[in-house]
Amino acid sequence: MAITETSTLSTTTSEQYLEDSLCSEINQCSLLEQTHSSNPSDSPSHHCLNVDLHIERAWAHWKKLGEPKFIVAPMVDNSELPFRMLCRKYGAQAAYTPMLHSRIFSENAKVRNLEFTTCKEDRPLFVQFCANDPDILLEAARLVEDQCDYVDINLGCPQRIAKRGNYGAFLMDNLPVVKSLVESLARNLHVPVSCKIRIFPNLQDTIIYARMLEDAGCSLLAVHGRTRDEKDGTKFRADWNAIKDVKAAVRIPVLANGNIRHMDDVTSCLEETGVNGVLSAESLLENPALFAGFRTAEWVDGEEQCYDGGLLDQADLLVEYLKLCEKYPVPWRMIRCHVHKLLGDWFSIHPQVREDLNKQSVLTFEFLYDIVNRLKELGTRIPLYVKSGQAGHSPNGLLNHPLHST
Numbered sequence: 001m002a003i004t005e006t007s008t009l010s011t012t013t014s015e016q017y018l019e020d021s022l023c024s025e026i027n028q029c030s031l032l033e034q035t036h037s038s039n040p041s042d043s044p045s046h047h048c049l050n051v052d053l054h055i056e057r058a059w060a061h062w063k064k065l066g067e068p069k070f071i072v073a074p075m076v077d078n079s080e081l082p083f084r085m086l087c088r089k090y091g092a093q094a095a096y097t098p099m100l101h102s103r104i105f106s107e108n109a110k111v112r113n114l115e116f117t118t119c120k121e122d123r124p125l126f127v128q129f130c131a132n133d134p135d136i137l138l139e140a141a142r143l144v145e146d147q148c149d150y151v152d153i154n155l156g157c158p159q160r161i162a163k164r165g166n167y168g169a170f171l172m173d174n175l176p177v178v179k180s181l182v183e184s185l186a187r188n189l190h191v192p193v194s195c196k197i198r199i200f201p202n203l204q205d206t207i208i209y210a211r212m213l214e215d216a217g218c219s220l221l222a223v224h225g226r227t228r229d230e231k232d233g234t235k236f237r238a239d240w241n242a243i244k245d246v247k248a249a250v251r252i253p254v255l256a257n258g259n260i261r262h263m264d265d266v267t268s269c270l271e272e273t274g275v276n277g278v279l280s281a282e283s284l285l286e287n288p289a290l291f292a293g294f295r296t297a298e299w300v301d302g303e304e305q306c307y308d309g310g311l312l313d314q315a316d317l318l319v320e321y322l323k324l325c326e327k328y329p330v331p332w333r334m335i336r337c338h339v340h341k342l343l344g345d346w347f348s349i350h351p352q353v354r355e356d357l358n359k360q361s362v363l364t365f366e367f368l369y370d371i372v373n374r375l376k377e378l379g380t381r382i383p384l385y386v387k388s389g390q391a392g393h394s395p396n397g398l399l400n401h402p403l404h405s406t
């Protein structure tokens with residue numbers, strides 16, 4: 001089946017997401033002032049009652065979803081339906097959509113149909129929006145609330161496009177707007193609101209921020225343990241200690257994001273921070289079977305005898321992904337991203353195959369399946385590894401990693 005290549009209607013791309021940007025100073029005083037409620041009806045006892053009920057509901061919802069621990073992070077152009085379904089098959093227990101632009105999404109049905117697709121097996125699902133206007137956000141959220149388990153607000157995008165559009169991490173400079181976004185959804189939707197944040201350079205600011213979100217009605221908080229300036233994930237380690245402190249400071253479920261590259265990271269992060277689950281982004285792109293215990297060769301150095309290789313490789317995963325794309329069509333630009341990510345190491349050995357792909361302005365599934373066959377015929381073998389006797393993916397789809405039963 002061939003789908004005509006579509007040009008993007010979205011204003012964001014993964015390249016834009018990854019580009020560098022400037023950053024402005026954070027005003028600590030305004031942070032403290034802005035988070036205080038000026039509403040006279042918000043008396044302490046009334047507030048406590050509401051907050052207790054909110055926390056209770058947040059946990060009931062999380063438990064109803066089965067308390068997912070292994071979660072596909074939101075990724076523009078990359079966490080689309082077929083990729084989410086692939087990750088789910090290999091152990092992911094929940095997933096975020098790519099960030100959707102609330103205004104464009106609510107105004108343009110064509111964008112909606114192209115950029116947001118789902119199916120009944122695609123649950124639990126977080127649908128993520130960027131926004132800076134509570135009414136527009138609510139309008140967009142209402143269009144998806146019946147098809148997801150959380151409507152998520154992107155408060156972490158640090159890129160230039162977010163600075164220009166005044167959303168994502170740039171709203172950290174305007175907490176009253178953030179509060180109004182969360183309140184608008186929490187009051188009007190029947191599905192809970194979640195937020196994905198970055199940390200402030202100062203821990204106390206991060207804690208005040210997290211508590212403000214909880215008080216405003218946020219039911220689940222995903223904390224990316226890097227500041228707005230720490231854009232390059234390969235240069236800056238995520239601060240798990242800050243995530244641990246946020247977890248201890250709020251009462252709603254908290255997820256950790258940053259530095260989840262294989263299942264040992266998952267175990268350490270859960271233990272060290274006490275969070276309720278983890279998000280992985282960049283590493284899942286290369287290895288969508290991460291949550292089933294598979295890892296790339298990069299993470300087996302020095303103890304190779306303890307690992308089994310060859311049960312699965314990235315080309316196998318690409319074929320599975322392409323089949324899912326035939327079933328659940330998505331724009332070709334997304335498919336192209338995944339081909340490059342999954343076969344990046346294979347292309348380094350056979351760069352002419354990558355060049356042939358790049359020359360192809362219109363893609364077809366036949367062409368892409370053929371690329372995989374060519375690489376295999378050229379003798380390329382780059383296995384994914386699993387710890388001997390510990391993890392893996394059995395043919396019936398059941399997983400035997402110890403963490404899956406805890």
Ligand SMILES: Cc1cc2nc3c(=O)[nH]c(=O)nc-3n(C[C@H](O)[C@H](O)[C@H](O)COP(=O)(O)O)c2cc1C
Nearest residue numbers: 014073074075076098099224233258259280281282
């Ligand atoms: C290609 C790409 C696209 C991303 N798009 C989004 C997005 O739409 N929304 C968002 O909140 N974060 C986005 N992120 C950030 C990730 O969700 C995540 O916070 C970040 O990559 C850190 O996680 P990691 O260390 O596992 O990569 C994106 C990251 C990548 C690599």
